[in-house]
Amino acid sequence: MSDYKAFRVELADKIAQVVINRPEKINAMNADFWSEIIEIFRWIDATDEIRVVVIRGEGKHFSSGIDLMMLAQIGAQLGPDVGRNADTLRRKILQLQASFTAIDQCRKPVLAAIQGYCLGGAIDLIAACDMRYASSDAQFSIKEIDIGMAADVGTLQRLPRIIGDGMMRELAFTGRTIDGEEARRIGLVNRVYDDQAQLLEGVLDIAREIAAKSPIAVRGTKEMIRYMRDHRVDDGLEYVATWNAAMLQSADLRVAMAAQMSKQKPEFAD
CATH class of the missing domain: 3.90.226.10 (2-enoyl-CoA Hydratase; Chain A, domain 1)
Known part of the structure; x- marks a missing residue:
């Protein structure tokens, strides 16, 4: 800074x-x-x-x-x-x-x-x-x-x-x-x-x-919301499908699911 x-x-x-x-x-x-x-x-x-x-x-x-x-x-x-x-x-x-x-x-x-x-x-x-x-x-x-x-x-x-x-x-x-x-x-x-x-x-x-949430999930959520300001619903659905085809392979998904099952607080990498 x-x-x-x-x-x-x-x-x-x-x-x-x-x-x-x-x-x-x-x-x-x-x-x-x-x-x-x-x-x-x-x-x-x-x-x-x-x-x-x-x-x-x-x-x-x-x-x-x-x-x-x-x-x-x-x-x-x-x-x-x-x-x-x-x-x-x-x-x-x-x-x-x-x-x-x-x-x-x-x-x-x-x-x-x-x-x-x-x-x-x-x-x-x-x-x-x-x-x-x-x-x-x-x-x-x-x-x-x-x-x-x-x-x-x-x-x-x-x-x-x-x-x-x-x-x-x-x-x-x-x-x-x-x-x-x-x-x-x-x-x-x-x-x-x-x-x-x-x-x-x-x-x-x-x-x-x-x-405390997955930064990958937060990033994707913000991008989808911002994208939808200027696009049709079907465009947005196509975009999120393409986006999540990559992002669902993140380790964050496994960390979040494991935390849900064990009732523990997840810790996500930056």
Whole structure:
């Protein structure tokens, strides 16, 4: 692990905790954030010891979204030529999108633990995670509409598959804030905890439970779920048949079956 400016990364019990570490700036996403998150998830993907990821924010809030100073710096790079400006902005947006695509495409399950503000770009981030959990004080808002733009880093593409098209449209068009309980009710988060301490403890418990499973089986399950977002049922059935033709030969299957029969806890290789 390297030293990061926008993050703190911890690894214990096969769980990587990726902590947005700018509490004095409400964990706003500055230039370092966008580049470092790609590097971090590249390391996570390549490290077999890591089986689950928990992403969270340091301090009272998860994240207030993209750093407005960074937006101002991007604006300062624009000149009088509309065509060149458009090309510059398009390339920058694609770079930002790649940061959260790195989370979406991570081979390991990614759990988001959300407290306080989760605004704007932070919604894009959690939409790229596998599961989301919140404390009761969490506040969610697709804020881009209030600064005169459409969300462009994944919210409008991923969120309809999580909370449904109609609810996504309501939140995106109005920018209204919802609390943790409403987020649970619409399916944005799986569970709500009373406070931040219980949130972290609960999410780590779930992460440990996943980490104890066969990493081959977890990897295959995530890949099949992700594949089915963009394919028909018959395509998915064909794909899982081909995938499991290889993966069912893993030693993990024998270890799991032996553990079931002996009523012992299985121990899987990384």
